[in-house]
Amino acid sequence: MHPDLLRLGFVVILSGAAGLLAGNFLTGLTLGFLVCLIWQYRRLKNISTFLRDDGEQKPPDTPGIVNEIVREIEFLRARHKQREDELTGILSRFEEAIVALPDAVIVMDAESHVEWANEKASEYLGIRSPRDRGHRLSHIFRQPELLDFLAQEDKDNPQKSLLIASPVNADISLEIRITRYAGSSLLLVAGNVTDIQRANRMRKDFIANASHELRTPLTVISGYLEAIDNETDELSTGWQARIKQMRSQARRMQNLIEDLLKLSRLESKPSADLDNEVDITELISVIHDEAQTLSAAQIHTFNLEIQAGLVVKGDQDSLYSAFSNIVFNAVQYSPSGGVIGIKWYRTGTGACLEVTDTGEGIPAEHIQRVTERFYRVDKARSREKGGTGLGLAIVKHVMVQHEAELKISSEPGRGTTVTCHLPAHRVVAAE
Numbered sequence: 137m138h139p140d141l142l143r144l145g146f147v148v149i150l151s152g153a154a155g156l157l158a159g160n161f162l163t164g165l166t167l168g169f170l171v172c173l174i175w176q177y178r179r180l181k182n183i184s185t186f187l188r189d190d191g192e193q194k195p196p197d198t199p200g201i202v203n204e205i206v207r208e209i210e211f212l213r214a215r216h217k218q219r220e221d222e223l224t225g226i227l228s229r230f231e232e233a234i235v236a237l238p239d240a241v242i243v244m245d246a247e248s249h250v251e252w253a254n255e256k257a258s259e260y261l262g263i264r265s266p267r268d269r270g271h272r273l274s275h276i277f278r279q280p281e282l283l284d285f286l287a288q289e290d291k292d293n294p295q296k297s298l299l300i301a302s303p304v305n306a307d308i309s310l311e312i313r314i315t316r317y318a319g320s321s322l323l324l325v326a327g328n329v330t331d332i333q334r335a336n337r338m339r340k341d342f343i344a345n346a347s348h349e350l351r352t353p354l355t356v357i358s359g360y361l362e363a364i365d366n367e368t369d370e371l372s373t374g375w376q377a378r379i380k381q382m383r384s385q386a387r388r389m390q391n392l393i394e395d396l397l398k399l400s401r402l403e404s405k406p407s408a409d410l411d412n413e414v415d416i417t418e419l420i421s422v423i424h425d426e427a428q429t430l431s432a433a434q435i436h437t438f439n440l441e442i443q444a445g446l447v448v449k450g451d452q453d454s455l456y457s458a459f460s461n462i463v464f465n466a467v468q469y470s471p472s473g474g475v476i477g478i479k480w481y482r483t484g485t486g487a488c489l490e491v492t493d494t495g496e497g498i499p500a501e502h503i504q505r506v507t508e509r510f511y512r513v514d515k516a517r518s519r520e521k522g523g524t525g526l527g528l529a530i531v532k533h534v535m536v537q538h539e540a541e542l543k544i545s546s547e548p549g550r551g552t553t554v555t556c557h558l559p560a561h562r563v564v565a566a567e
């Protein structure tokens with residue numbers, strides 16, 4: 137039988153018997169119940185104190201339903217405590233991992249108020265947690281590029297990352313990214329890219345210097361070869377052929393050096409240069425004239441469909457290099473009598489240059505790779521045409537600089553279409 141019922145039975149018998157002996161059964165029973173009630177009240181009070189004091193003083197271990205409830209509560213408490221310990225452990229390990237990260241991490245609310253930052257955030261960005269907790273990031277930083285980057289969250293086409301010198305140590309280069317998480321909270325991560333930047337700068341400087349150094353002697357050699365080539369009558373036919381070959385190789389080297397210099401100039405262009413207004417209609421007209429000269433005896437037909445008044449924000453030289461490379465490739469890789477289409481038009485999401493040709497095309501397996509430096513589908517053929525393998529690498533670089541999308545589609549034997557899609561925020565005017 138349940139201990140509570142046993143206890144109640146015992147009280148009834150005992151108090152009833154005591155009442156009978158005293159001559160009043162009911163009074164004895166009532167007194168017995170009263171004692172029983174007071175005892176239960178004291179037990180419940182003990183439990184209430186036990187619950188309130190977080191289990192420090194345990195209630196007496198008397199068998200019964202109340203005791204079972206206490207044990208159940210104790211069990212739930214122990215489980216809760218275990219889960220809490222586990223979660224605290226995970227949280228502190230997670231926090232330790234973020235603190236140990238080589239990147240600066242700042243956790244912010246939706247309005248970019250600092251909530252937490254790791255040690256690297258202090259070293260790289262001068263943000264200290266808890267000192268700066270609750271401060272808005274845009275009120276702490278001073279650099280305009282950084283403030284622009286922080287403010288661009290709601291723009292249609294936000295910049296993915298920002299390369300900037302650390303606000304606390306100009307020798308450190310940082311790459312900053314901001315991510316939204318858990319609905320509206322913001323996470324800023326700043327990685328130290330000083331070594332990568334230094335290596336990149338060294339690579340660029342080396343290519344630029346080497347190309348510059350090679351340019352002068354090559355110009356002298358080309359000049360002499362040209363002079364000799366103009367007086368070939370005095371030479372044997374064998375030497376005439378050799379001189380011709382030397383001239384063509386020297387021209388190839390000159391093209392290569394010019395393309396390498398062009399690429400390094402593009403790479404070191406300041407971003408401010410990308411905001412000039414460029415009249416693409418005019419640019420295409422110049423490129424069209426040059427393409428006709430290049431086409432010369434091959435007699436290609438040019439179809440132009442140009443939307444007038446479509447001006448874009450960008451760098452004129454870079455856009456000229458990119459668009460001319462695409463059009464000149466169309467001429468060079470199309471047979472005599474080929475048709476070359478040049479379209480410049482506004483789209484729903486910006487503006488598009490589309491160059492089509494009826495040339496040899498590019499096999500599907502090469503399309504992904506033709507924008508890599510020095511990648512050529514047919515090396516011998518490219519060389520024969522004076523190609524350097526850098527043309528589409530230049531195009532790709534300019535497109536990335538202008539946040540534009542480059543697409544190449546081709547059908548071998550039928551032709552190639554190259555499209556450059558510039559985003560809406562670069563389009564200035566359209567009639």
Ligand code: ADP
Pocket residue numbers: 461465466469470493495496497498506507511512513514518519522523524525526527528529552
């Ligand atoms: P290249 O100086 O050799 O022309 P590019 O970087 O301009 O170098 O082009 C890379 C390769 O892509 C070329 O060698 C060529 O094989 C291929 N290619 C580029 N444009 C076209 C085109 N319009 N038609 C066919 N092949 C092309």
